[in-house]
Amino acid sequence: MKAFRLWTMASVLAASVFVASPFAQAQDDVTQLKQQLEELDQKIRVLQRLQEIDKEAAATKARETPGVIFGNSGIGLRSGDGANELRLRGLLQADSRWYGDSQVGSTADTFLLRRVRPTVEGKFAGIYGFRITPDFAGSATSLVDAYVDGNFTDPFKVRVGRFKPPFGLERLQSGADLAFNERAFPTNLAPNRDNGVQIFGDVFAGTTEYQIGAFNGAIDNTVGITDNNNGKDFFARVFAQPFKNSDLAALKGFGIGVAYGSGTQRGSGAAGNSSLPTFLTPGQQTFASYATGVFANGDRERISPQFYYYYGPLGVLGEYVVSKQDVSLGAATLKVENDAWQVLLSWVVFGGDASFRGVTPKNSFDWATGTWGALELVARYSELNIDDDAFTAGLLSLTSSAKKAHDVGAGVNWYLNRNVKLQVNYDQSSFDGGAAAGTDRIDEKVLFTRVQVAY
Numbered sequence: 001m002k003a004f005r006l007w008t009m010a011s012v013l014a015a016s017v018f019v020a021s022p023f024a025q026a027q028d029d030v031t032q033l034k035q036q037l038e039e040l041d042q043k044i045r046v047l048q049r050l051q052e053i054d055k056e057a058a059a060t061k062a063r064e065t066p067g068v069i070f071g072n073s074g075i076g077l078r079s080g081d082g083a084n085e086l087r088l089r090g091l092l093q094a095d096s097r098w099y100g101d102s103q104v105g106s107t108a109d110t111f112l113l114r115r116v117r118p119t120v121e122g123k124f125a126g127i128y129g130f131r132i133t134p135d136f137a138g139s140a141t142s143l144v145d146a147y148v149d150g151n152f153t154d155p156f157k158v159r160v161g162r163f164k165p166p167f168g169l170e171r172l173q174s175g176a177d178l179a180f181n182e183r184a185f186p187t188n189l190a191p192n193r194d195n196g197v198q199i200f201g202d203v204f205a206g207t208t209e210y211q212i213g214a215f216n217g218a219i220d221n222t223v224g225i226t227d228n229n230n231g232k233d234f235f236a237r238v239f240a241q242p243f244k245n246s247d248l249a250a251l252k253g254f255g256i257g258v259a260y261g262s263g264t265q266r267g268s269g270a271a272g273n274s275s276l277p278t279f280l281t282p283g284q285q286t287f288a289s290y291a292t293g294v295f296a297n298g299d300r301e302r303i304s305p306q307f308y309y310y311y312g313p314l315g316v317l318g319e320y321v322v323s324k325q326d327v328s329l330g331a332a333t334l335k336v337e338n339d340a341w342q343v344l345l346s347w348v349v350f351g352g353d354a355s356f357r358g359v360t361p362k363n364s365f366d367w368a369t370g371t372w373g374a375l376e377l378v379a380r381y382s383e384l385n386i387d388d389d390a391f392t393a394g395l396l397s398l399t400s401s402a403k404k405a406h407d408v409g410a411g412v413n414w415y416l417n418r419n420v421k422l423q424v425n426y427d428q429s430s431f432d433g434g435a436a437a438g439t440d441r442i443d444e445k446v447l448f449t450r451v452q453v454a455y
Helices: 002-064 185-189 388-392
Strands: 067-071 074-078 085-099 110-124 128-135 142-153 156-163 194-203 208-215 233-240 254-266 278-280 286-289 294-311 314-329 332-350 374-385 402-415 420-433 444-454
Touching: 110 142, 185 314, 185 332, 185 374, 194 233, 286 402, 294 332, 332 388
Parallel strands: none
Antiparallel strands: 067 074, 074 085, 085 110, 085 444, 110 128, 128 142, 142 156, 156 194, 194 208, 208 233, 233 254, 254 294, 278 286, 294 314, 314 332, 332 374, 374 402, 402 420, 420 444
């Protein structure tokens, strides 16, 4: 019996050891597994951090490594984050002018370089920008644009330097985007470029642009290089596209606005210092100018309502300009009021849509694939009227200056691609007065051609 009890106890003990041993082993395995998981988790965390460091280093390198710009909008360099950029662009226009009849004082039929304008522009810190554009066409090199921008927000930007004052609608259109070789008569009554400062921006969800600026006071249709008096010109312009963000596709391209300028400008009776303009035809011939000894002497005021409308292939542009200037001859001073207006129509026959910034072909010209770029037909009428009282007062003479000029023009523009455009247009201008004994100056008939490369 005693032996049986001993055998039973031994069996129970052996069984307990047999059962306990796997549990102990399992606990050891669990503990070891936990340690391995913790070690693996730590390694994963280290790897994730290393990946983050690699990404941060790559991002830093990208910001520091410039990228190359090469395309339809010029060539240059750009920082990885796009905040800094230097770009070289250019515009070349090779023209010809063929005069249909002999013009008094006209030049001969000619080939010419109308614009040869390399441009260096850039931005830095994502806010500030600049543009420098000389022009090598003509007999002397000139500085067309040279300004610095501060693009702080869409509604508030600042520009300082030489640039286009915010006034004439067609003048504000780039020379590369013109429908005709030469701008219409209203440009005779608007400044070309001037030195000054301007605040501008887009408001009301981008539907309205505004500009407010102060300038030295360039003579109509000229570039103000130096200032000969203390008077300054002030401009304000508002131009709205009220349906830009609407669902009305037919009205998205409608824009309307008004520009106003005023200041005090004074010249003298000395030759070359009158501070008064001469008036040019589309053929760039003078058809009216103030008499010797006449000079600007007081307030100058300009106003211009303007509009455009673009929808699909159709384009319409119109503007009206009134320019008033106190003008003196000896001790007598007269407020001279001149005005001009134009309406321009365009129709893209195929290959693109009309716009204020020209036509971008949907497909480039390629003989092999049968794509032809874009073809545009254009037509316009414009006229300029000089104050009758200015002739009565002897400020201009009907024997050498016309008091009214009318122009009718038509043309074809072929956009081979985004960078190359061929133009052919014809203008015929007629005049009231401007010839001997006050008879009408002979009509000016000019056929223009142009080969343009812009990038």
